[in-house]
Structure formats: C-alpha cells, structure tokens
Amino acid sequence: MSTVPPPPLAPPRGPGRRARLVRWYRSRSLRGRLTFLSAAAVAVAIAMSALACWFIVEKQLYGQVRTELLDSPQPQKVPGLMYCASSPQEAPTAQGGSSTENNTPLRDVQFVIANTGQVCFPVRLGRAVVLQPSDAQAYHLKTGQSIIRDGHYTNGDPAVVRISFLPSHTYGPVLAMVATPTRPIEESLQGLAVLLGAVSLGGILLAAVAGRLVAHSSLKPVDQLSDAVEHIARTEEVGTTIPVHGDDEIARLSTSFNSMSTALANSRERQTRLIADAGHELRTPLTSLRTNVDLLIRSDDTGRPLPPATKTKLLGNMKAQMQELTVLIGDLLQLSRPDTPKAGPNLTVVALHEIAGRAVERAKLRGPGLVFEVATEPWYAHGDAAGLERAVINLLDNAVKYSPPGGTIEVRLHQGVLTVRDHGPGIPPDELQYVFDRFWRSPSSRQLPGSGLGLSIVAQSVREAGGEVTLGPAADGGPGALATVRLPGGPAPE
Secondary structure, three states: OOOOOOOOOOOOOOOOHHHHHHHHHHHOOHHHHHHHHHHHHHHHHHHHHHHHHHHHHHHHHHHHHHHHHHHOOOOOOOOOOOEEEOOHHHOHHHHOOOOEEOOEEOOEEEEEEOOOOOEEEOOOOOOOEOOOHHHHHHHHOOOOOEEEEEEEEOOOOEEEEEEEEEOOOOOOOEEEEEEEEOHHHHHHHHHHHHHHHHHHHHHHHHHHHHHHHHHHHHOHHHHHHHHHHHHHHHHOOOOOOOOOOOOOHHHHHHHHHHHHHHHHHHHHHHHHHHHHHHHHHHHHHHHHHHHHHHHHHHHHHHOOOOOHHHHHHHHHHHHHHHHHHHHHHHHHHHHOOOOOOOOOOOEEEEEHHHHHHHHHHHHHHHOOOOEEEEEEOOOEEEEEHHHHHHHHHHHHHHHHHHOOOOOEEEEEEEOOEEEEEOOOOOOOHHHHHHOOOOOOOOHHHOOOOOOOOHHHHHHHHHHHOOOEEEEEEOOOOOOOEEEEEEOOEEOOOO
16 A cells, blocks of 8 residues: 655745845834935836826827727728738738828728628728737627727737628628727837836936935934934943924924933033032041041040040030931932932822921920920821921921020911921021022031931922922011922822
C-alpha cells in the first residue's frame, strides 16, 4: 500500500511590502516624513485628477463619434451592384486600407444577407467589419431603428458600428452595417495619457520640493528647540529660551519650553539660595559650639578646670545651640518638600479649630506671661494635619516672640479665616514683601533667636492645603501685626 508523501513545508515568508514600508517610514526624520506625506498627498490628488480628466475626454470623444454616426445618413436601400463574400475575412475589400477624404476617415459600409450569410460591399472598396452573434437582433428592428456597438475591422483596428435592418426584394432581409474607425481617438487618448503622466510626474516633483521647503520652514522652531535642549544638556545652563512667533502649535510648544526652562532656572536659583542661606545660618551655631568645645578641651588639657558655674553656663549654651541646630534642620527638611500643592495620602480632612487649640496650649508654655484671647468656630479643611499644625504654631511663636511682657495675643477662627494678632512693634511697610522669604529676618530682630524659616513654612503649608496667608499691620490701626490664614472647607467634615 503506497502512501502519499506530505507536501513540502512552505518557506517562511519574509516581511511584506507594507511592513517594509512602515519600517522605512518610521526610520525617516520628521522633516522627511512631512516631505513624503505632502508629496504622497499631492501625487494622489494629481493622479485622481489626471484619471478623471482622461475618462472624461474618452467619454466625450466616443460620445461624439456615436452621435455623429447616429446623425449621419444611413443606407436606404441595398445597391444593385456589390461584391460579396462568404465572410468578412474572405472579402477582398477586407484587405483595403483606410479610405479618407479631406483627412477625415470615411465610414465603411457592408451588407449582410440573412438568407445566404454572405457579406457584400458596394463598388467603393472599404474595410470589412467582423460580425458578432448579437448582430442578429437587428433583424427585428423597425425601419429607422438602429443598434450602436463597439467592434473592430478584420485587421484588428477598433471601430464603432451602427446596424440597421433593410428589406430587399432581391436579397431578402439584409443588415446594413456602417462603421467609423476609432484608431485616431485611441491615438489621441494615448497622447493625452502621456501628457497627463508627464504633468503628474512634474507636479509630484514640484510637490516634493515644496514639501521639503515647507517642512524646513515649519520645523525651524523645532530645530531651535532641539538646539536649546542640547545646549542645556551639554552645559547645564537652565533658563535658555527660544523666540516665539505666532500662536500655532509650534509656538505653543516653544512657549511651554520657555516656561519650563524658566521654572527650572528659578528652581535652581532657589535651591542655590537655600543652600547658601542654610550654610550661613548653620555656620553661626556650629562656630559657637566649636568655640565652647575647644574651651572645654583646652581647660582640661592645661589642667586648669573651669569654675563650676562657668562650666554649667557653657554647657547650657551648648545645649541651646544644639536645640537651635535641631530646629533649623527640621525647618530645612520641611522646606525641602515641593513648593506646589499636590494631592497625596497625607491630605486628609482636618479640624482647624482643634489644631488652633493645641497650638495655643503650646504657645502658652513658651509665653507664660502673655494673655491669650481665643475664639474659634468649628472648621474642617483638606490638608496635612502635621503641616497645618506646625504652620499655626509658627504663627503663634512669631506673635510670642514680638509681644511685649504681659501683652495680649488674639486668636480668632471664623468661617475658615484664622487670625493671629499681637500687640508688639509691628512690621514696617517696606519689609512686608519679604516676610515669607526663606531666611529673611528683619534688621531690627536679628538679635532674637530664630532662623528666618518659620513664616516660609507657614506659607508653604497653607499653599499645600489650597489656602492663602497674609501678614500685615493690625486692621484697627493699633500696634502689632495681624496674620490671616484662609482655608477652603466647611463647618462640618465632608
């Protein structure tokens, strides 16, 4: 029993033409893609226009031939003297050339006798038209009716044929066939096709050149943007901008880049200033600590110990300086967070009135001789509870620091507006614009303890909660300063 071997496995097909075209397109630059797309779009438009023009001209030319053939005089009777053959291919007139008159092709006439099947021609020789089976339908036509069809001569030349029925006493039923050659029309259409092809090719080449120029002009801002980005990556000089022209998508991209570059420059400037200011603020307590430590070590090395009172005072100063360093480092960590508010897991619903109450209790410990007048209403806001509590504590610490002995600090919370007012010396008008800057301290209060970061932390914490904070003179024109914090929320938790 013989078995049929399985057909051989077909070799794996490589990537198709479409895949290769996609890979080639993706490997091009943006300028090359724009050039290709513009040239392709124009090529399709020109090709469609050329094809439409060619088909319209073809239809009109052939329609004109058919109309002229229908309007031309047709044979009214069968000639008495004719040359006949058994078929068009055997007729001697089939070998005749194209007869013309005044450079206009003459119509060729032949008659088909139904009883004998012979094909007859008038005395004037013409060219024979090949018969088709459908021509027999003309025997059923009435006088004056005719059929128009496409055909060809026995030598293969194309023609348009009009067929009509003629009764004859001599030959019986006869078909009269009048043909008009259409070779000139085809030659004209071929010439038109060549002309349209040349025009289309020229248009495509011009479109490619124009697309290249348009792509170069349109992508010039992108080149400038790329140069600026490469310059920043190479030199790390943020803040570089590019010129913006117009208000299109490229202009918007350039504007966005300029905004980003400016923001990066400002961020680096703030970072540099923060590092410089932090180094300056850290230098003073560290220098004092090193001096005190050196004094203790030198007293032990020389064998002359310090008096107990002096040593106790020196250790107390060192402890205060270390506490100042701890506070400063905590403030720096607080300020190391982003300046912009962001939603995160630490943002929850917090009771601002409870935070204010806890902050007042802590402030009373730091200012035991001060009077606190507190009036708070329930208010709930979205924010970081620890950050907001530290912000309120910093405002109260600032009020405690500048309040005179036995002074009064007023704390109010009404409809989401928290105010802290002291009765100290107040803030000069020319210094109000700097109160929330990092490490800024009024010249009149630089002898007081502090790092100049408290109010900066207040501003950052309030902004993160979506609120705003201001600091200015008292509303009634009296002594002291008034700090105002506004936070969105409501009297009940949401």
